Amino acid sequence: MTHSARLAKSCLAGWEIYIVTDSPSPGDWPEHSFDRVSSVPTLAERTAALTLLGYEAVDGAKWEWHELDDDETGPVRFLGVLDVRRIPSGDDR
Template sequence: MMPSARLANGYSGEWEVYVVTNGTPSQDWPEHDFGRSTPVPTLAERAAALAGLGYEGADGAEWEWQEFHGDATDRVRLLAALDVRPIEDSR
């Protein structure tokens, strides 16, 4: 299974990126908190955060966005996903 990076505006509304691995979410998923709710982190910021976690986008991978909401009055949560690979795998 190829790891996947997720960019989300979590329940607090602040942006975070984490990498879904075979480990458990609470202990083994590398994560980076951008510390802000706006603006959405740029592609360069996301790439730098992933590199800091030891990952990079897989060849040809692009961010894919999804929108989650309850009803018309709920705050929309956004989630983007990108297939990634460990940086050492690209060398």
């Protein structure tokens, strides 16, 4: 089963990565904060964060960037999206 990893810059905590799961409550989604507001986390940092959360990129998946604009005059925010799956445990291999 695949899920969507999202990389976003929150208003309060800075950059964070979270996994959109089947849970209807975003509060239940696994997440990791990078504890900084400047500089986008590197690919290596994002990969390490996903591993900490127990996920890995789906074969061939690449980060895609989406522009989020609330209106034509407001600031633009970017959202990184990557297809991921749970890292198989020893029993799943």
